[in-house]
Amino acid sequence: MVVVQVNVVGSGRNAERNAGLSVLTNPNDAAIEALRSAVNVAPENQALVQQLIKLLIELLKYEEAEHIARTALQHHPGSVVLQLCLADVYFRQGKDSHALAIVETLALGKDADPRAMVMHARLLQRTGDLRGAVATYKEAVDRDDEVADSDLESLLGIADLGTQDSELESDFDEPVPEFADHMAEETEDELSLLSERPEENFESVGGMQNVKDEIRVKIIYPLQHADMYAAYGKKVGGGILLYGPPGCGKTHLARATAGEVNSAFLSVGISDVLSMWLGSSEKNLNAVFQQARESRPCVLFFDEVDALGASRADMKRTAGRHLINQFLSELDGVEADNEGVLCLAATNTPWHLDTAFRRPGRFDRVIFVPPPDESARQEILKLQLQGKPTDSVDVRKLAAKTADYSGADLKAVVDCAVEAKLHEAVKLGIPKPINTKDLLKAAKQVRPTTREWFSAARNHALYANEGGIYDDILDYLKIKR
Numbered sequence: 001m002v003v004v005q006v007n008v009v010g011s012g013r014n015a016e017r018n019a020g021l022s023v024l025t026n027p028n029d030a031a032i033e034a035l036r037s038a039v040n041v042a043p044e045n046q047a048l049v050q051q052l053i054k055l056l057i058e059l060l061k062y063e064e065a066e067h068i069a070r071t072a073l074q075h076h077p078g079s080v081v082l083q084l085c086l087a088d089v090y091f092r093q094g095k096d097s098h099a100l101a102i103v104e105t106l107a108l109g110k111d112a113d114p115r116a117m118v119m120h121a122r123l124l125q126r127t128g129d130l131r132g133a134v135a136t137y138k139e140a141v142d143r144d145d146e147v148a149d150s151d152l153e154s155l156l157g158i159a160d161l162g163t164q165d166s167e168l169e170s171d172f173d174e175p176v177p178e179f180a181d182h183m184a185e186e187t188e189d190e191l192s193l194l195s196e197r198p199e200e201n202f203e204s205v206g207g208m209q210n211v212k213d214e215i216r217v218k219i220i221y222p223l224q225h226a227d228m229y230a231a232y233g234k235k236v237g238g239g240i241l242l243y244g245p246p247g248c249g250k251t252h253l254a255r256a257t258a259g260e261v262n263s264a265f266l267s268v269g270i271s272d273v274l275s276m277w278l279g280s281s282e283k284n285l286n287a288v289f290q291q292a293r294e295s296r297p298c299v300l301f302f303d304e305v306d307a308l309g310a311s312r313a314d315m316k317r318t319a320g321r322h323l324i325n326q327f328l329s330e331l332d333g334v335e336a337d338n339e340g341v342l343c344l345a346a347t348n349t350p351w352h353l354d355t356a357f358r359r360p361g362r363f364d365r366v367i368f369v370p371p372p373d374e375s376a377r378q379e380i381l382k383l384q385l386q387g388k389p390t391d392s393v394d395v396r397k398l399a400a401k402t403a404d405y406s407g408a409d410l411k412a413v414v415d416c417a418v419e420a421k422l423h424e425a426v427k428l429g430i431p432k433p434i435n436t437k438d439l440l441k442a443a444k445q446v447r448p449t450t451r452e453w454f455s456a457a458r459n460h461a462l463y464a465n466e467g468g469i470y471d472d473i474l475d476y477l478k479i480k481r
C-alpha cells in the first residue's frame, strides 16, 4: 500500500498539480501510520507531507492535516503546493477567510497559479459570488486545462459547457437563443439610452461629504470653469470610480451629480452591457459615447461597471475582449474630446475590474463610498421621512441604533414602518403619524447588509492592495497599514 502511495508521489508534476484536489482510493491506517513516521523522519520532504495530508483529508482528520501542513510550511514557507494543501484543509473545515487569505495572493496577477484559481473559484462560489467564481474558474482552465473540475463546474452551473476551447468560444460568440429576437432589434437600431434630467442634487444625498467634495473638484469645477483650468494649463479629464458596499448610495449619488450641475444623465446599466455582449455589438458602445457627446453637458454613468470590465483574461477569446478594448479607447476618446462629458462609474466589486480602467485619463480617481456614519444616517433618515406623516421622530436615537445599516437598509426601515402604520390605519379607519417607536421596531426587522461586503473586501484590502488602492477599506476597518 505504502509503496503505491510513494509511487504516486514520485510521479512528479502531475502528483503535485493535483495536491489537495484529488483523492486516493482505499486509504488505511497502516498507510497513514507509515506516512506519519516517514514525515516524522523527514519533515522537509514535501511530497511525503503532501501525501499524508491527502490521506488525512480523506479520513476527515482535518485538525491533524492542518497541523502537518502548517509545520511543513515552516520548513518551506514559499511552497505553493503546501500553501494550497493548507488552503484546502481550511476550506474543508469551513474556515473560508483563512483559505481565502492564502489563495488570493496565489490566484491574482499574471503569474497566478491555476490550481489556486480553482480554489479561489470554490471560495467565491461559497460566498455566493457566482459570476466571480465562473470567471475565475474559466481563466484557470484556460491557463491549464488539467485543473478542470467537473464537480465545481456543476456547482457553478456550467457543467454542460465542457472545457473544450471551441465550446467555450461558441458560448459567447453566438447570441443565446432566447435573447435572439430581442437581439435582432437591438443590433439593427443602435442602443439608445434614456436621457434623464434628475431632480435630485447633492442635498438629496445624506452624508458623503468627502465624496461630494471630490466630485466637485474633479469633475464639476472643471466643467463650470473650463476657461480657468485652461488658463492655468491644468489638464481636465478622467473619470471617477465609486466603490463600496451595495446600497450605500453610489447610483443615487451619480444621479444627484447630474442634478447638481443641471445636466443630462445617461446611465449604462447592467442590462445594456448584457445586450452589448449578446450582440457583440461594439457599435452600441460607440453609440453610447456618441450620444453622451451630443447631450453635453452630461453625466455618463456606468453602473456596475465590473460587468463590463471583468478581468480581460477571462474574455480572451470572447466577444467581450473587443468590447473592453473598445470601451477603453472610447474612454480615451472622451478625454481627447471630453468637454462637458463627466464620466462616473460604480461597482461593488472593484477587484473584478481590469486595472486598465484605472489608468490616467480613465477612471483614475477611485473613491470609497462607505456605509453612512451616525450623522449621515440621521440625514438619510430625515430625507427618507420627508413628505411622510410623522410625529416628533427622534432620528438621533434611531441613527444611534442602526450602525452598519446602508442607506438602502434605512430606506427599508422607513418603508417597513410606513407599511405597518398603513395597515393599522386601514384597520382602525384613522390615519396615524409614524413615531420613533414604530421606526425602532421596524429597524429590528431589517438586518444591516454591509458587514457581509466587508468580510470579502477585507481580504482584498489586506492581500491585493496594490498601490494602496484599498487603504480606505483598511482605515474604515481600523486595520493598521
Ligand SMILES: Nc1ncnc2c1ncn2[C@@H]1O[C@H](COP(=O)(O)OP(=O)(O)O)[C@@H](O)[C@H]1O
Binding pocket: 204, 205, 206, 207, 208, 245, 246, 247, 248, 249, 250, 251, 252, 253, 346, 372, 380, 383, 406, 407, 408, 409, 411
Ligand atoms: N447617502 C444617501 N442619501 C440618501 N439616500 C440614500 C443614500 N444612500 C442610499 N440611499 C437610498 O438607498 C437607495 C439605494 O442606494 P443606491 O444608490 O442604489 O446604492 P448603490 O448604488 O451603492 O448600491 C437609494 O435609491 C436611496 O434611496
Ligand SMILES: [Mg+2]
Binding pocket: 250, 251, 252, 303, 346
Ligand atoms: Mg447601484
